[in-house]
Amino acid sequence: LVAGDHQINPRKLVPALIEALDRDPGFRLIRQRVTAVLRDGGDTGAVTGVTLDDGTDLHATTTLLCPGVSLAGIGNLPEADCVRLRPVHGDILRARLRPGQPPLLERTVRGMVDGRPVYLVPRTDGEIVIGATEREDGFDGVVLEGAYQLLRDAQTLVPGAADLELTEILARARPGTPDDLPYIGRLDGVDGLVVSTGYSRHGILLAPLGGHLAAGLVLGTDITTEDAAILAATDPRRTSPHTSGATV
Ligand SMILES: Cc1cc2nc3c(=O)[nH]c(=O)nc-3n(C[C@H](O)[C@H](O)[C@H](O)COP(=O)(O)OP(=O)(O)OC[C@H]3O[C@@H](n4cnc5c(N)ncnc54)[C@H](O)[C@@H]3O)c2cc1C
Structure with a gap:
């Protein structure tokens, strides 16, 4: 039991962040995909912006890319191949209390069932999120075994879960790295x-930490000793095969 334990609903967090950006007159929100980066002198120089889905070019002194697992899908950036990202899929179930059913959980419950981790997260609106498996087969769909495992283990941990209404089963990819630390920083030999x-x-x-550190790098603000230590640990060049002293 962790007294101060709390949770964030990502399905509310992301729209709230987008709305906050949209309302800020200092930002221009463009709802298009980036197809490629622009490079000085063709395809090897400093990055000078991005090309959008509709062919529009956006120019910038510094470009920040945060595309999750899809970094290698952005054109004109062969250096992205040195960043070793792999999809680690997780199946996740959503359930909710049936009408008239008394509340089942007041806080997140985590446990191990026969060595497998499982958690149940109660949301304030009565939804209960059950997760999360891990597999590295590259398959985007839900695998029956993963769903079965979650249904079985959640009921073992919290028997009352058997009475919930199952509302959703889906799978998503986590952007995994060799050492499970993020990549925040510059790519080998790529300015801008x-x-x-x-x-x-x-x-x-x-x-919040990732946003703070990336904004510091883009804006060139002073970096504290503590932030510098984190940035050293999360430097994307640490796993590049071309960087001497690569450790992973
Ligand atoms: C089942 C599961 C359970 C999880 N549980 C937790 C948890 O309990 N706690 C926790 O902290 N984290 C959890 N995570 C991990 C968390 O979801 C990820 O670490 C997080 O989403 C990564 O954020 P991101 O913004 O880097 O990437 P993403 O969330 O993948 O976002 C990247 C965005 O970039 C967009 N994009 C990609 N390419 C382009 C392009 N070319 N142009 C424009 N846009 C592009 C994508 O559409 C996407 O919207 C979980 C993940 C999974 C799958």
Whole structure:
């Protein structure tokens, strides 16, 4: 029992952040995909902006890319191949109390069932999120075994879960790195670009820290000793095969 334990609903967090940006007159929100980065002198120089889905070019002194697991899908950036990201899929169930059913949980319950981790997270609106498996087969859909495992283990941990209404089953990819630390910083030999990705299982928890550090790099603000230590640990060049002294 952790007295101060709390949780964030990512399905509310992300729209709230987008709305906050949208309302700020200092920002211009563009709802398009980035297809490629622009490079000085063709395809090897400093990054000078991005090309959007509709062919529009956006120019910038520094570009920040945070595309989760899809960094290698952004064109004109062969250096992204040195960043070792892999999809770590997780199946997740959503359930809710049936009408008239008394509350089941007051706080997050985590446990191990036959060595497998499982958690149940009660949301304030009565929804209960049950997760989360881990697999590295590259498959985007829900695998029956994963769903079965979660249903079985959640009921073992909290028998009353058997009475919930099952509302959703889905699978998503976590952007995994070799050492499970994020990649926040510059790519080998690429000026004008900062990347922020590889948050693995902790991207919601680490979002404020990741945002703070990436903004510091983009804006060139003074970096504290503590931030410098984190940036050293999360430097994308640590896993590059071309960087001498690569440790992973
Ligand atoms: C089942 C499961 C359970 C999890 N549980 C937790 C948890 O309990 N706590 C926690 O902290 N974290 C958890 N995570 C991890 C967390 O979801 C990730 O670490 C986090 O989402 C990573 O954030 P991100 O913004 O870096 O990447 P993403 O969330 O993947 O976001 C990247 C965004 O960039 C967009 N994008 C990609 N390419 C382009 C492009 N070319 N142009 C424009 N946009 C692009 C994508 O559409 C996407 O919206 C969980 C993940 C899974 C799958």
